[in-house]
Amino acid sequence: MSDMFGGKTAAITGAASGIGRATTEALISHGARVVMIDRDEAAMARIVEAHGENAIPLKLDLLDPADCDGLLDAILGKVDALDIFHANAGTYIGGDLSDTDNATIDRMLNLNVNVVMKNVRTIMPHMIERKTGDIMVTASVAGHFPVPWEPVYSSSKWAITAFVQTMRRQLREHGIRVGQVSPGPVISALLDDWEPDRLQRAKDAGTLMEPTEVSDAVIYMLSRPRNITIRDMIVLPTAFDL
Template sequence: MTKSLNGKIAAVTGAASGIGLACARAMLEAGAKVVLIDYDRAGLAKCCESLGPEAIPLVIDLLDSESVAGMMPAILERAGGLDIFHANAGAYVGGDVVEGDPDAWDRVLNLNVNATFRTIQA
C-alpha cells in the first residue's frame, strides 16, 4: 500500500474518541504525522500512546476562545507545520425538544458551529 500522506502533518479535533479518532488513525496509517486535539487529557494520552510516536496529543478546550487562540501556535511548535486540518469535534443531543435542556443545546451549538468556525479561523 502506498503511503499517500507521507510527509504531511494533519490535525484533528475531537480526536480522543469516535469519528475523530478513526480519522486520525486513518491519516497515521496513510503516513501522516497527526496532532490529535481534544479536551479529554487522559483519553488523548491513552490514544496517542497506543497510536505511536507520530500521534501528537494537544489538549484544547474548543469552547474557550483563549485555548483555541493557542491551538495553531501549539500545532506549529509540536509538529513543525500543518498541511491538513480536520474540524471534526461535535456533539449531539437526542430526545424530544419539549423535554430538552436549553443549556445542553447551547453547548451543542457552540461546539458544532462556533468552535468549528474559530478553529478553522485559527
C-alpha cells in the first residue's frame, strides 16, 4: 500500500475483469478512489467486498447510446471530480475476415473505437475546466503491426493509436496527458474464443502475460511527473514474437 494517488479519483471502463480489474486494484492500493464502469454487477460487487469504499461500482452499458452519453454525469453522481480516466473496455475478433459477420464487426468497432472517442469527448470538458487530468487508453501491440490473423481487431487498435496521438496534441495545452498502453496477449476474457489447444500452447510457451503486468505499466505511466507524458508503452511477454 502507498499514498501515491491519495486524493485522486479514477474511472475505468471494463473495470470488472482483466486489465480493468487489475488497474482498479492497483490504483486503490496506491490510495485512489476508482469508479468501476461495467455491466457485470456481480463482479463489481466482489471487488467492492475485497477493497471497500474506494471501489465504487457504476453499472453502464457503453454500447447503449444513452448510457454512453451520460457517462460524465453518472461518474460525477458518484464522486466530486475526475482526475484519471482509463478507456479500457474492448472486445476481440480473431481469424479470417470471412469467418466473422457484419454485426460482430459493428459491435467491435463500436466498442473498441467509437465508444473510446465518445467517452473521451464526454469527459474532457471536465478536465479542461480543471486544467489537469490523465486520459489512458488500452490499445494493443496489434495497433502497431498489421496482424494478419486478426484484421478487424488490429484495424481497431490502429485507429486508437492514431486517436491517442492526435488527442495528446490537442489536450496537452490544457494540462491533460493522453497515453496508451499496448499489451501483447493477456490472459483475459478477450481470449475466450481461442481454441483450448492454442491457449494451452501459448501458456506453455510463455507467450501470454497476466493483467497485473499491464496494470504495473499503467501505474508507472500515471505516476510520472506532470512535465512527462509516456504516450505509448508496449508491454510484451518476453517469448512473444510479432
